[in-house]
Every structure is written in structure tokens, then in C-alpha cells.
Amino acid sequence: MLDVAAVAEVLLREGTPDLPSDRRDLFCLLIALHDLGKIGAQFRAMLRAGLKQNARHWQVTEAWLREEAMEDLLCERLGGTYLALRPLVAAIAGHHGGPPRDTAESQWRMRLDAGQAAAQDARCFVAACFDLWPRASLAGINEAEAMILSWRLSGLTVVADWVGSNPDWFPAAEPPTSAATYLAETRLRAAYAVEKAGLVASVPSATRLFDFALRAMQEAAASIPLRDGPTLAIIEDETGAGKTEAALLLAQRMLLASKGRGLYLALPTMATADAMFRRARDVARRIFVTPPSLTLAHGRAGLSVEFREVMARSGWSEDVICGPWLADSRRRALLADVGVGTIDQALLGILPTRFATLRIHALASKILIVDEVHELGNPYLATELETLLRLHAMGGGSAILLTATLPLEQRARLSRAFEEGAGRAFVEDMDPAYPVLSIPGGAAKRSFPDTVSPKGPVKIARLGSIDEGVALIAQASASGAACVWVRNAVDDAIASVEALRAAGVEADLLHARYAFADRKRIEAAALAAFGPEGGRRRNDGRGKVIVSTQVLEMSLDYDFDVMVSDLAPVAALIQRAGRLWRHMVRRPAAGRPVPAPVLHVVAPDPDRPADTRWLAEVQPRGAWVYELAEQWRTAEVLFRAGEIVAPGGLRALIEAVHGDDRVPVPDTLAAAEEVALGDAYAEAGLARMNIVKIAAGYRDGGGAADDRDYPTRLGQETRALLLTRRAPSGLVPWVEGESRAEAELLSEVSARATQFRDLALPDQSAPEIAAFTEGWPDWKRVNLTVCPVEEGGAICEGLRYDGNLGLLFQPRGRGDEP
Missing domain, CATH: 3.40.50.300 (P-loop containing nucleotide triphosphate hydrolases)
Known part of the structure; x- marks a missing residue:
């Protein structure tokens, strides 16, 4: 527990240098209590005899800390109320991906099962922590603020626990002479562990990023005044105008102004994320004084040749690096100095999914750059993005949005969400100027010398x-x-x-x-x-x-x-x-x-x-x-x-079709539009139901669902096939890879589930398929249909595969996927 608290100290020192010392010590003290539930007879019996526990240790942690006498002790020593304490207790207890949701009665049973000796030991450890962090204080934190803080504290606890639980960095030790002695020793280990994990932030550099002459929008990004506090900037310009470079110039200035410690570039698709990774790799080194960590965050990141090259040279390169700890999962990838990935990896932080708070914590220290924002305009995605921006601003984060075709009304909604999250009044800006670089509540650059694209109309x-x-x-x-x-x-x-x-x-x-x-x-x-x-x-x-x-x-x-x-x-x-x-x-x-x-x-x-x-x-x-x-x-x-x-004529076209004053449609299409509007309201409503309830705090507003249970996007259900071919040894993946897992990923293909409705796909219980899937986890069997491909591409009647044409349905019905 002290290992993890020591890691949290380092992370807080690295990530929130302006946080008051009493607040920082409060977080460390509480994080030290995250595994308090391991103190007890049931957990000991599980370790020694393999007996099943009636409750998980993290649930028991909250049970100990919600005991009446324990709450009184904590509130008395920390100078706060139990209404402020409880959301924070739930945040550190729920460090295994989801919040505790146990009733007072079940918590009483957990304490009873743990035993009276454990109750005394738990109180002794809490008392020892008061001496280790004497400045820790709840004073001045009300219930509403504690609810908001619980999201950040939960994410910090998860990261600290993952690092502090690594036996390579924190090996077993002899019993110390005192808690204070052990904490002093483990603080040294924690500093080393955080560095080995790749979580020591690189120092931003003022080095010139680009050798070419800057375009007008890029010049604006390099000079526009920044506002105090969390800052949102919106870059609107035509495609091919160099918006990405403008965003990186602006992000570098934000880093130098201490508005973040790193960057996360969020793209609409895996293909666009891969393309952005190649571009970011070349410029990321210039943004920082020392080699920054750079990761690719999406479900197929391991197949990127460029990302593999970065991982291979980590530990010795003077260029961008990515150590194995960061590269191990998509969630951890967000912790790197520079992350490139899909917007979905960020949006999962505002859905009630496991370890969502890790994503919130990771993004809070980043300049969040969202490219192709207009692609997130459907009601479900737009509502998610508004929530993400609101929560990001609440945590002190800044963001840059890039778009070529964003309607004014959507721009206003996104700006309002961010400003409200930052605790500021929103002043609506419906100025139709285009191109434009605007900072809601701050400066805007609306006058540019180039009025016509170099290619002309x-x-x-x-x-x-x-x-x-x-x-x-x-x-x-x-x-x-x-x-x-x-x-x-x-x-x-x-x-x-x-x-x-x-x-x-x-x-x-x-x-x-x-x-x-x-x-x-x-x-x-x-x-x-x-x-x-x-x-x-x-x-x-x-x-x-x-x-x-x-x-x-x-x-x-x-x-x-x-x-x-x-x-x-x-x-x-x-x-x-x-x-x-x-x-x-x-x-x-x-x-x-x-x-x-x-x-x-x-x-x-x-x-x-x-x-x-x-x-x-x-x-x-x-x-x-x-x-x-x-x-x-x-x-x-x-x-x-x-x-x-x-660029000058784009705004009028966008508003005429997508804006509030759009051109009316013929009466013969009015009914179709009414249906579409109804669907849009339903999608937005579903998004509001799905997203986390920020004001309710992590315990009541979060969740622990699988990522697949809460989609980041709505759309028609798809079905994934794993193509295979026959070899002398049996079925093998359709294409080869460096490993069996990679070959399977490379052999997957998806299409709308309804297109398979009348097809007799291969029987998954067939001996050759059963042999191929032996050892698969249940989730993989549910989500993948193994399909042997015959000579000529046939899979079953009505379905075949061609490497140059793709998955072919014969006869083909009405298709509607991109």
C-alpha cells in the first residue's frame, strides 16, 4: 500500500505541480488505503488455503472506511465531512476497474467476516498514515467538489496501483522497522519505477517545429494570444490547408504555458490514426527537450510497422520512444507524452466501462487534439464529445478541435460544454467568418489574406x-x-x-x-x-x-x-x-x-x-x-x-445544408425528414443515458461494463469473420503473421450482420474449426466466426472472398456500409 502511495506522490509531483500540498497529501494518504480490504481473515485464507472470499478485497476496503468509527476518525483528523469523504473513499476502493456498490448491510457482513483483529489492524494502519502525511486535509472540499474529484482520484489510484504492484520494481522486502522508514525507502523505488514505466514527463521545447514557411492559419496558431486556465481552440479551414501543423504549433505553445504535459491526437478511424502516427513521429521529438514517449492507441496498433519501429528502439534511441509498459495496452497508451489513436479511446473514458477513469486521468494532463470534428456530428457522437470536453475542462485540461465543415450550431454546443466544464460563463459566438481560429472566451483570428484556394474554385x-x-x-x-x-x-x-x-x-x-x-x-x-x-x-x-x-x-x-x-x-x-x-x-x-x-x-x-x-x-x-x-x-x-x-464560400454551403437556417425540403420529403429528426433525438437521448453521470461522482455515476457493452458509436450491428485456409496441419489463418495472434488479427473481415442473415455460415462445432479455436476465451468465440475459404474464394453458398474485391455477397442485396 505504501509502494502505491509513493508512486502516487511521484505522479502528482510530475502531473500537478500547482496542486496545494494539503490536497496532494490527502490524495496520497487515501491511495495508501486502497488495499485496506486485504487486512482480514478471508483474504488471508484465500492466500494460504485457496478458499473463496465472500467479497473482493477492494469492496472490503470501502467497508472498512465506511465503518462509523473509522469515518469519525478520518473526518476528525482530516477536518472534513463524511459527505466529502465518501466519494473519495469509493474512488480509491474501486481501483480494479469499477466502483464499489455495496449496501451498508453487506459492508457490515464484510467487516464481520474479516474479524475483530483485522478491524484493529486496519485502524492502526490508518493512524500510521496520518503521521506519514500530516498535511493531508479535507478542509474546504464540499460534497459536490468531492464528486468531481472522485473521477480524477480513481484514475490516479489505478495508475499508481499498476506501477506500484510491479514486482520487478517493488520486490518483496523484509519487514521494516517502521512505516516511516519503509516509505522513505520506497520513495526512491517509486521514482525509478515511474521513470521505467515511461511516465516521467518530457520537458517541452521552444524549438522551431517546421522548416517550411508557415501558411496563414499556421502563423495565426503561432501568435494568437492564449487565455488563462483551461483553453479550447477551434481551427476551421479547408482540407489540405495545414490544420494539423497549425494545431501542433498551438499545442507546443500550450505546453510551454503549462496547460498540459503532453498531447493526445484523436482521429476518426484506425486508418487515419495510422497516417497521423507517421506524421507525429517526425515532429514529436522537436516538441520536447528529451526523447518523448509516443504510442499508437487503437485495436490494431500492434500491426503498425511504424509503431513497431518506435517500440524496438526504446531504451537507446534519442528519437521518440515507447517502452513495453506503455505499449502493453490501449488504456496505458494514453499515458504517453504523445498519444495518437482513435477518438474512441478517449470517448471510452466518459462511458461506464472498466478503467474509464484511467483514461480520464491520462487525458487530463494532455492537450487533447481532435481532428475531423465534423465526422463526429451525428447526435450520439456529438453528445459524447460534448461530455468529454466538459470533463476534460473540469480536470484542467485544454483542447484543440480541427475541422473543415463544422456547422456553427455544433461549434457553439462544443464550446459551451468546455466553458461550462471550466466553470466559466459561455458567450455564444455565431460569427460566420471562415476560415477562423477561435478561442471561446478569448481571442479569434478571422481575417486571412488568402481568400481563394490555390487550385481555384x-x-x-x-x-x-x-x-x-x-x-x-x-x-x-x-x-x-x-x-x-x-x-x-x-x-x-x-x-x-x-x-x-x-x-x-x-x-x-x-x-x-x-x-x-x-x-x-x-x-x-x-x-x-x-x-x-x-x-x-x-x-x-x-x-x-x-x-x-x-x-x-x-x-x-x-x-x-x-x-x-x-x-x-x-x-x-x-x-x-x-x-x-x-x-x-x-x-x-x-x-x-x-x-x-x-x-x-x-x-x-x-x-x-x-x-x-x-x-x-x-x-x-x-x-x-x-x-x-x-x-x-x-x-x-x-x-x-x-x-x-x-475557403471563403464553404461556410454558406455548410449552413445551407447542415445549419439552423437550412434550405427547406419539398413536401414530399418532409415526412422522411421528420423521421430522421426523431431518430436524431433518440440517438442523443441514448447517448445521455449511456454516458457517465459526472455530478453523481464515480461511485454512483460510473460503471464497470465491458467496452463492447457501451459503444462509442451507433450503427448497424456488424459481424466479424476470421478467414482461414486449409494446411496439412489443419486450419491456419488466411494470412501469415509474426505470431498466431497477429495472423488472426490480419485475417479478420467485418460486414453488416443483416447481410449474413440468410447465409449458412460454417458450423463452428465442426472438428476442424473446434481444433482451430481450442483455447480461445469465451468472448472471442462469441465475437468471431471462423470461416474456411475454399479454392476460388468460396465460404458458403452466397458468400465468397476475393483479396482484391473483398467480401462478396452473391447475389448482393442492398448494401450500406462504407
Whole structure:
């Protein structure tokens, strides 16, 4: 217990140097009591004889500390009330991932089972802790503040317990002569352990981050005045404008101003997180004086070659590092100086999941940078993000939001949540200026010299049919143009590839319905073909062609000459158009095979009478991916405008489709919009039900559910298949890996659960599958369906797999996944 408290001392000294000494000592004293429940006959019998306990030790910890005499002692010595004490006691007791929820009667039974001798010993240890931290005080903490503090204290206890329980750093020792003597000795071990765990914060550096001349938004980030206290900054600019670099410049200034000890860059998807990790690796070293720890936090982080390289050189490199303790889990990854991952890893901190408070604690010391905020605009995600920002500000954290297409009303909601969390009055800002760098309650930069993107306006052209799209791409490719066709559904994308190939066009395909290994291979090939240094022409001089779903539109650095897209909400189309004529310095207009950037949108005429089948004529499967009213409204606004003028014209387009004063839809679509609005209210309501109840404190407002029980995103249920092939030894994963576990991860593929409804998938009790899954935990058997793939790709009737086309349903029904 003193090992863990000593670790907490180091972590508090590192992470909260401004915390008053009496508050710091209070936290350490309470954390020293986290395993008080191990004092007792039942726990001793479990250790010595393997007997089952009636209650877990962490539950007994709260039982001891909620005893009437013990509460009186604590309140008397600490100078506070039991209403302030109890939330903090629950926080340190619930250090195994969830809060204690036992009744007074059950706690009485726990104390009885522990025995009278244990009661005396527990009081003796508490008394000893008063002498070890004599400045500890509850004075001035009321019940409401204690409820808020309980979230942070719980997370700190978890981290300290994980480090302090490591036998390599804290080996068994002879009984000390006194508690004070032992604490003095273990403080030295704690300092070493925290350093070995990678939790000693690197000192921020004022070194120039970038060698290139800064753009206007980046100059603004480097000079805008920062406000006192927790700070939120919102960067709104067109795609490809260098928002990430602007955010890093601003984050460096926040670090130097002691607004955080590190960074967490939150991305919408694993693919975008991987891409950001590559960029962050190159600049993170410059942000700090000493080599910072850098981690990748998502479910497939171990498959990242770049992350593996960082882990391999830890311990000797003068570059970024990541030791094994931090890399061991996604939760710990958030504790690194610089973390890159999905927004989901952060959002799990505000859901009632196990070890959610660890995430809260880890993020509290970080500048939270959320990229592609507009992608979090659906009601469920938006409500979660508001709560995350509120809680982050409550803990003293600062944040930077990046977006190209955020509606003003959503910006206001996010700003309000942060300001309220920081305990400040919110002043609404609905200024429509764009681009803009704004700090709610502080300064804003709204005047920029560049009014038109270097590529000029992107013209809009409507295509009335799929055949027109095929003909256009065939002609453009023949002239040497790099082409992309963005479809809204996987099955439509596959159909377009087949149509292009039938027309003599060699086209590649990118979507989310591949085995993970094949998707990584295809993404790497796409980046090599269409990335900043890509070779966009084939050997015969024709332009390369790729058909993709909307996985292409988020944070991926592609540059195309010609783009065809399905109709989608205007925010999505702006994102897609951001990959059109993107790198004008590397590839100026004079060197491109087409005279100007044009976004060709496959859509019916919005002037035609519109009903619920209006869009299905040109999007057989993808017409239901987005709200029909939003898509009609986009067609109405965009085709009348005739162009996308970035950055100056983006705000008007966004507000006309997504804002409070959006264009009205025809009466024939009014009912569909009403249904969509009802669904939106329901999603927001579900989010409010799911998220933790901050004001109720950790004990009553938190939870210990599995991550899978509380989704960070809503969507149609998916089903995961593990593809296998037959070998002489039996079934083996579809692709090879450095280990069996890695090979299985690389062989997974997912699709909507409803698409498998009428398929006779392989019997999981078949001998070869039973042999393959021997030793699997129950959760893995529930979540993965093992599917042997025959020669030619057949899995079962109606389903096969192709490494270049993905998972194929035959005949294909209405698809709607990206």
C-alpha cells in the first residue's frame, strides 16, 4: 500500500505541480488505503488455503472506511465531512476497474467476516498514515467538489496501483522497522519505477517545429494570444490547408504555458490514426527537450510497422520512444507524452466501462487534439464529445478541435460544454467568418489574406447516370489523368469497378470490407499511387484509377486530377473535393492533364419531383447511407451554386445544408425528414443515458461494463469473420503473421450482420474449426466466426472472398456500409 502511495506522490509531483500540498497529501494518504480490504481473515485464507472470499478485497476496503468509527476518525483528523469523504473513499476502493456498490448491510457482513483483529489492524494502519502525511486535509472540499474529484482520484489510484504492484520494481522486502522508514525507502523505488514505466514527463521545447514557411492559419496558431486556465481552440479551414501543423504549433505553445504535459491526437478511424502516427513521429521529438514517449492507441496498433519501429528502439534511441509498459495496452497508451489513436479511446473514458477513469486521468494532463470534428456530428457522437470536453475542462485540461465543415450550431454546443466544464460563463459566438481560429472566451483570428484556394474554385457538374461516370473516367484516364470514383456503399463500389473493367479501364478498389491485411496492402498501394509523391500514371501512359467508398474522405493525403462522386451531404462532398487538385506546389495546374478541378456528382435532378425513391435510381444500394433530405438539400444548393469556392464560400454551403437556417425540403420529403429528426433525438437521448453521470461522482455515476457493452458509436450491428485456409496441419489463418495472434488479427473481415442473415455460415462445432479455436476465451468465440475459404474464394453458398474485391455477397442485396 505504501509502494502505491509513493508512486502516487511521484505522479502528482510530475502531473500537478500547482496542486496545494494539503490536497496532494490527502490524495496520497487515501491511495495508501486502497488495499485496506486485504487486512482480514478471508483474504488471508484465500492466500494460504485457496478458499473463496465472500467479497473482493477492494469492496472490503470501502467497508472498512465506511465503518462509523473509522469515518469519525478520518473526518476528525482530516477536518472534513463524511459527505466529502465518501466519494473519495469509493474512488480509491474501486481501483480494479469499477466502483464499489455495496449496501451498508453487506459492508457490515464484510467487516464481520474479516474479524475483530483485522478491524484493529486496519485502524492502526490508518493512524500510521496520518503521521506519514500530516498535511493531508479535507478542509474546504464540499460534497459536490468531492464528486468531481472522485473521477480524477480513481484514475490516479489505478495508475499508481499498476506501477506500484510491479514486482520487478517493488520486490518483496523484509519487514521494516517502521512505516516511516519503509516509505522513505520506497520513495526512491517509486521514482525509478515511474521513470521505467515511461511516465516521467518530457520537458517541452521552444524549438522551431517546421522548416517550411508557415501558411496563414499556421502563423495565426503561432501568435494568437492564449487565455488563462483551461483553453479550447477551434481551427476551421479547408482540407489540405495545414490544420494539423497549425494545431501542433498551438499545442507546443500550450505546453510551454503549462496547460498540459503532453498531447493526445484523436482521429476518426484506425486508418487515419495510422497516417497521423507517421506524421507525429517526425515532429514529436522537436516538441520536447528529451526523447518523448509516443504510442499508437487503437485495436490494431500492434500491426503498425511504424509503431513497431518506435517500440524496438526504446531504451537507446534519442528519437521518440515507447517502452513495453506503455505499449502493453490501449488504456496505458494514453499515458504517453504523445498519444495518437482513435477518438474512441478517449470517448471510452466518459462511458461506464472498466478503467474509464484511467483514461480520464491520462487525458487530463494532455492537450487533447481532435481532428475531423465534423465526422463526429451525428447526435450520439456529438453528445459524447460534448461530455468529454466538459470533463476534460473540469480536470484542467485544454483542447484543440480541427475541422473543415463544422456547422456553427455544433461549434457553439462544443464550446459551451468546455466553458461550462471550466466553470466559466459561455458567450455564444455565431460569427460566420471562415476560415477562423477561435478561442471561446478569448481571442479569434478571422481575417486571412488568402481568400481563394490555390487550385481555384472547384466546378460542380452533375452526371445523371452510372454509365456517364464510367464514360467520363475512361476518357480522363486515357488522357493520363489520375481518377477516383467515390461510392457510398461497398456493393456499388464493386459494381463500378466491374463496369470500368468491362469498359477497358484498369481500376483498383478500396473499401472497409477486406481482411485487415488486404486493406493495409491496398491502402499502401493507393498512397504510393495517389499520395504526395505518387506515380499517377501506368506504364502505358494512362492515368491510374481507383474506386473507393467514403473511407477515402478522412485525413488521407491523396491528390486526384478527376473525381466522380455519388451524391452525399455537402460536408462529405467538401471533404472529398479536398482530395481533388490537392498539392498545387508539387503538381501545378500547368502540369495536369485536365484544365481545371471539377467535382462530377452522380445524382438525379433536384428540380424533378422528389420522393423517397428519388435517389435510388442512381444509387441502388447507397441511397440510404445518408439522410435523404440532407442529400436533396445538398443537390439543390450545390448544383445552383455551380462551384465550391474554398475557403471563403464553404461556410454558406455548410449552413445551407447542415445549419439552423437550412434550405427547406419539398413536401414530399418532409415526412422522411421528420423521421430522421426523431431518430436524431433518440440517438442523443441514448447517448445521455449511456454516458457517465459526472455530478453523481464515480461511485454512483460510473460503471464497470465491458467496452463492447457501451459503444462509442451507433450503427448497424456488424459481424466479424476470421478467414482461414486449409494446411496439412489443419486450419491456419488466411494470412501469415509474426505470431498466431497477429495472423488472426490480419485475417479478420467485418460486414453488416443483416447481410449474413440468410447465409449458412460454417458450423463452428465442426472438428476442424473446434481444433482451430481450442483455447480461445469465451468472448472471442462469441465475437468471431471462423470461416474456411475454399479454392476460388468460396465460404458458403452466397458468400465468397476475393483479396482484391473483398467480401462478396452473391447475389448482393442492398448494401450500406462504407
